[in-house]
Amino acid sequence: MMDDIFEEEINRRRIFKDTLILSPHYVPEELPHREMEIRDITRSVAPALRNEKPSNTFIYGKTGTGKTCVVRYVIRKLEEFANNPEKNPHGIIVKTVYMNCKVRDTKYKVLLKILEDKKLNHPDLKNTPLSDRPQKSLKGMDPGDLYDRLYNVVNSNEINLMLVLDEIDMVKKGFDDLMYILTRINDELEYGNVSILGLTNDMKTLRRMDPRSRSTLCQEERVFKPYNAVQLKTILKQRIDNGFQEGVVDTGVVSLIAAFAAQDGDARYALKLLRKAGEITRDVGDEKILKKHVDEAKDAVENDIIAEAISTLPEHQQLVIYSIAALTSRGGMYKRLSGLGGGDLFTGEVYETYEKYCKLLNRKARTIRQFSEYLNELEMLGLITMRMSGKGTRGTTRFIRLGYSPDEIKSILRKSLGLEDLEMKTPS
């Protein structure tokens, strides 16, 4: 019996050769169509290998244009070069610390990440930040102390320290302070230097920046252009050869996926679509990817993207969108008053429902003003649409409409908000 079920499983048409190659974390050995960007960034960081401070560089480009993979690639090569005694006979010390600011969203957290990083605490170094901290943590220490530790380790070892701050727009607290600290440290250091590579896909970051921070961070600027369909095809093909069994992905399918993804020039989307189409093909037991599988994959990937956007929202925005979803599935006041269909909701009723959910979860509801901000942000993310009402019985108000299935949104959030156990008490 056992043999038979495995027999069947094994004999099922194999679609993938190596799924790892299609995973979002895989960085290929070559990055086609980014040769120029790689060269530019290599040139920006190379002075570190001569003990000179590289310029701080700000890198901007829309999502999926290869910023993260290109920068990670270059700093990996930089470290390999520096760690090779034949290539670096004078033993110049280069250390790179990469972080994503989505999880390091304050000046303090950024500094902690730098100082607690293994590379700055290597036993070969003097005056390492954690040397007098048996619990290997610097939490709770004041920022001045952190600054001194950074200064000491860089200065006493003559380190060329390169910080990669990915998604730098996510640093909400103390960004200008952080830029100031990093400028000042270079002025004060006798030996070594600290330089920054800042990455973002949010162009507003630059406009919002204090002019002083801007001139610190943007000594050089690089823009990553969206990929066109032809470029996306090369990127896809590179993964198909090693990721899929032969004959599973026809050229027509590659062109189709590249054409979809070329609307935003987004390689991540292209790769997601490819992998999902492969999974669908495998699950239905077909031999090769067909157009209909790509179409289906497109819906699935879009849903995943929305789910991801919702599940990474801050808690109060999640509460607001949850309230909107709950009201939408129940049918809001407008529907009841007007007897018309449609999912329009009054701002007021959404706020009331939000307040009730806050109470249910023992959270303090934010003010109406902050609530309005949340609505604007949800609209910018494309999760809701808003329109002004005409003059009516209730004066002018904003109507809110959910962009996606309310049930889906509720099921994504029920768990993360901890509403599962409280379901019975759900406010009406």
Ligand SMILES: Nc1ncnc2c1ncn2[C@@H]1O[C@H](COP(=O)(O)OP(=O)(O)OP(=O)(O)O)[C@@H](O)[C@H]1O
């Ligand atoms: N030139 C390329 N060759 C091969 N793969 C690439 C290339 N550019 C991007 N990719 C792949 O596409 C995906 C997205 O790239 P990456 O994460 O670098 O984008 P990004 O610009 O940092 O996007 P975001 O702004 O959303 O962070 C990754 O899986 C990456 O490996």
Ligand SMILES: [Mg+2]
């Ligand atoms: Mg990135």
